[in-house]
Amino acid sequence: MSGIAGHGAAVHIENCGKTFPDGTQALAPASLDIVSGETLVLLGPSGCGKTTMLRIIAGLEKPDAGGRVLFDKTDMTAVPIEQRHVGMVFQSYALFPNMTVAENIGYGLKIRGVDKAARAARVAEMVALTNIGGLENRRIDQLSGGQRQRVALARAVAVRPRVLLLDEPLTALDASLRDRLRSELNSLLRSLGITAIYVTHDQAEAMELGDRIVVMRKGAIAQIGTPREIYFAPQNRFVAEFVGAANIVEGPVSDGRLTLPGGWLALDDAVDNAAAVAMIRPETIGVVAEADAFLRGTVESVAFIGDRERLVVTGAANKPLTVDAPNTINVRAGERVGLSVTPQAVRVLPKED
């Protein structure tokens, strides 16, 4: 694998915050380590600071005083983007309309003074890699959205960047194309072994692409972890609700049991005897006969959504519970049911004000 990607740098971000001239703080000082070759996803709703973080790493924004960005232990904070040797894919793609596809892909090499023959070879390699053969001499306005996305990726990777930065690269595409390109992008990033930082607001994208995910909220990091950790062990209510669907229940705890209006839940985590808030994923709740369960409720609605049956159950917890059951289940609205939940599926969340 000598060099389709070059080598990926390890990125170290230290105390990087960003306050804009008008006084708004887009990003509270944060630190982050990205291992060489890793794909790290910055995930969060709009305005959470994820794009600001990416732009600081890119060198398009300067962090507030005290913040530092290091690539492989070299301080890059004062280095402008054009000398950082990064590759960047923009949400709008930002393809140069005055150049052909091939000229776009080869532009970074041309700037670096790579001679014509070597450039053509590298462009051909990129064209093959991103599957856009035959489009080399097209103008940008003759391309479809998906083709533009591939050209933008090819252009960013062509220079063998130390870090590949992707700013919502799939957001501008329609849903079915997005799904297909997501898995293509995934296998491409794996095969390149490049250090990649990927910004998105789409949790499905984050799950599939990220080795690790940084969930961000209101300019601060809410949680860092592998997709599994983020999904099954969210550290706070925001992460629980932002990533996947979540039922939030609360009630008093005594002797390892969380008491709810419709019964109780056994807890795995050691919790003091006090009020607690917990999260349960809809697909971890089993529907059983009323007599077989410690938690009971009434089915309010049943919706068939293809791969599963989505139930809303009232009376069990303070708020209606969402339950994803197999699509073979046979229940009707108004029926009384029992709910079985393993202690491992109940995640107690820290108290928040």
Next chain:
Amino acid sequence: MSHRNFIWICLLPLVVVTAAFFLLPMAQLLAVGAGGSRGMSAYLAIITEPRYRATLINTVVLAAATTIATLVIATIAGLFLQRHRFPGRAVLIAMLTFPLAFPGVVVGFLIILLAGRQGLIGAITAAVTGEKVVFAYSIFGLFLGYLYFSIPRVILTVMAAVQKLDIGLEEAARSLGASPWAVQRDVVLPALGPAFVASGAIAFATAMGAFGTAFTLATNIDVLPMLIYTEFTLAANFAISAALSIGLGVIAWAILALARSMSGGAVAAAG
């Protein structure tokens, strides 16, 4: 009344006014141009007659020089104003754009105040070097006058185009290693191309037909509009002046039509 008829009633006054006061006179102009002693060949006189040809070349060179100088000046200033925020910026923009609709006569007078016999530049040079520099009545004065009324319009067009430019294009070029100069050369200037073509064509066509400035500067500089004017009023040479105006009109229109087909936008001269 049907909707169809209503639309025709809406259009009718415009059609009548345009036919009576524009199309008919233009047809008459064409006929007069061909009706002189030279006949149809009057239309070729603008090229075949050495004196007219020299004037045409003068006019074209002057208009082209004005256009190029205006584009350079307006691009530097327009890019700067759109890309930086600083105190006093709004005032500066207002200063650069308020002469937008000054008539040519007024511009001519302003150039006289700047570089005429009692002008500022004359006074300064007389004080500094002892020699009074006066160039308002030369071709350079005319050039300065044309520059004066072209700059505001072109700056506005350039600024609007820069505002529409995707800032991501510049960031993308930088992320690929391009220096600030390379970004301007490879990305920004090419992206502004259509705006250059459109506003350049307007500046060119306007300069070709500008009459008031040359009239006020009242020199013996031969530009086409002055030639037409003197042929008509002093020599009473209706056929030639008609043929020359048609020639001037066709050139101006052709430049704008060409620019429009190249840039795809709406292009029109004014002033």
Next chain:
Amino acid sequence: MRDRLIFAGQLGFTLLVAAFLVVPVVLSISAGVTVNYFRGIQSGVTLQWVVQVWNLYAGEIGLSFLIAFATLAVTLVVGVPAAYGLHVKGGRLSRVIEEIITLPLAIPGLAIALALLLTYGGFGGFRQSWLFILTGHVVFTMPFMVRSVMAVFASVDIKTLDEGAASLGASPWTRFCNVIVPNAMPGILAGSLMVVTLSLGEFNLTWMLHTPLTKTLPVGLADSYASMRLEVASAYTLIFFIMIVPLLVAMQMFAEKGEKK
């Protein structure tokens, strides 16, 4: 450091360009209120030149306003319905008409004036009256009104509004008054400002079309530049600025408001 230098260089250049545009205007204004421009401002400040201009040229100034508002009236009555008609009708014929009425923007005023003179110069009464100048101004300003209104139509989907009103039973005339005109207001206002400003400052056509009895403000200006002392010419220019600059400022504000939308 390098960025600072580039910034300072660009700022200096831009200031120089602004000075080129503004300094002559300042010179003109100061000359208009100076007792003796040759001796400079220390000779004293006076309004005598402005008063003299007013005494000499009040008629020209008045006629210019008369023509400007008459031009506005004609372009409104003819141009606004036409803009609607052209927009709704669409198709090749509309494009041809639009193209023809836009031609006066490309053809120099001098040529249009010659054409009008050669066609209607023989009709003594018409030739002698200010209506002759009005025709020139209408031909020259009409495209600004029509295009300004059509630009609004293109952005507000007037066709659907029109059809909506029709589905509620409104006749074409009612629809035009209640739906079309109110929605076209921004374009009508912008077009009106443009028409009045251009008409007040129009010289190229007017110089050819005027007679000794039908002189407009800019014709008077040219007159004063040629035959009056510099102070009088400047005072006249000052009066012109006072009239035209508010219109230009209003036009700029309009344009900015339009951009923000």
